[in-house]
Amino acid sequence: MDRKINKSRRKFLKNSALGMFGAGLVKYPNLKLSSEEKNPPPIQIKDYRSLGRTGFKVSDLACGFIREPGILEAMLDAGVNYIDTAESYGTHKMIGKVIKGRDRESLFITTKMEVKKDVSKEGFVKRAYKCLEELQVDYVDCMMMHMPETVQTLKTEGFHKAMSQLKSEGRIRFVGLSNHGSFWYKAPEQSMEKVLLAAVEDGRFDIFLMAYNFLQMDQAEKVLEVCRKKGIGTVLMKTTPVKNYYGLKQRLEEMKKKGKDIDELYIKGLERFEKRAERAERFIEKYNLQNPDEIKDAAIRFVLSNPKVNTVCCSVKNFDQMERTLSLSGTTLSGMDKKKLAAYRKGCGELYCRHACGVCEPQCPHHVPVNTIMRYQHYFEAQGREKYAMLKYNSIPGAKADVCGTCPGYCETACPYNVPIQPMLMRAHHQMTFSS
Ligand code: SF4
Ligand code: SF4
Secondary structure, three states, rough: HHHHHHHHHHOOOOHHHHHHHHHHHHOOOOOOHHHHOOOOOOOOOOOOOEEEEEEEEHEEEOOOOOOOOOHHHHHHOOOOOEEEHHHHHHHHHHHHHHHHHOHHOEEEEEEEEEEOOOOOOOHHHHHHHHHHHOOOOOOOEEEEEOOOOOHHOOOOHHHHHHHEEEEEHEEEEEEEEOOOOOOOOOOOOHHHHHHHHHHHHHHHEEEEEEEEEEEEOOHHHHHHHHHHHOEEEEEEEEOOOHHHHHHHHHHHHHHHHHHOOOHHHHHHHHHHHHHHHHHHHHHHHHHOOHHHHHHHHHHHHHHHOOOOOOOOOOOOOOOOHHHHHHHHOOOOOHHHHHHHHHHHHHHHHHHHOOOOOOOOOOOOOOOOEEEEHHHHHHHHHOOOOOHHHHHHOOOOOOOOOOHHHHHHHHHHHHHHOOHHHHHHHHHHHHHHHHHO
């Protein structure tokens, strides 16, 4: 793996340093180039924005979930200065090694702790010190409460007392909050918007990490506006809701090929999905949307164009993706991007289950946590965190998506976005349990 990464890194450095001009030199050896053309500057972050009231100038693109040290290193070399991690990501030690020897003050490191069984101040302090030890740092810039499902959870006194102590000890500088909406079987009425707006009122949080993208604007837009007024830093995740469609289409084809003996209700669900997929296909043809990378680029430019957004977490899996993503720094949405995103929204928007939504969940007689399952599937597929996603999925208490195969899909009728979620849930189940 290391050899592969080193090779990729060499490629990145070569590409970023020589870029397309390098290729041109090989193809056209007699071409006369200026010295700047021969040695273009490496890919670099072009925009830094104030992270709310922290005042820190943060790169417009940030390190989201990154597994490979070589990629993290190259991102930092390119000027990315915000690192997002969490106790549960298993990346602290790797990050610690990569940042060793770098100028600590030039980096903004955020990690997160979930509110688990032990909600005592001592419990949180102990866990925070473990994070610091793993990261090999004296302090983190922000400690976030990770995914509190309810307004009550974000008020957990043990957490806040621990944060005050850690601040006074110089171990954290700011306190933040990430949110993905609720797990329905516990708190169906607690949307991302509700939890984040309550956190604004609470006043003890300086930075939010939230889901926002061109298909899913409603909940986060209100929060972004309030954050701007109150000086709360805004960090985005789940900004490229594009891959799902292509994965689903592939699954559909696989299932057809296998011709398995499946329940009539599942077949009906697949037919509903297929209708939407065919419509999406027509849009893709008509508006020339075949390249998902182009849509993803436009999706990132969409969020970068919003001045209320401070930085965007990017979870890149390889050097090509990283190079492509970093080249978007400092760019904004073009007229063509707008047209493509509008066409994609219209044609393919029905195939995307909105993060942090859960509107349909109260309709499920089995209490299946629809939105949580689709989030785990996002970890599995889009972020390549297969093991983690499978562990999370299999630890869901109560019914999982296997029950969806014999259900008419009550949740679908309640979805305001017309998402054919029943077969999508089944696919998520197949992926995260490796069942056929
Ligand atoms: S299926 Fe529809 S209503 Fe249900 S969580 Fe997804 S987007 Fe929301
Ligand atoms: S398909 Fe049926 S069982 Fe599955 S989440 Fe929807 S309502 Fe629940």
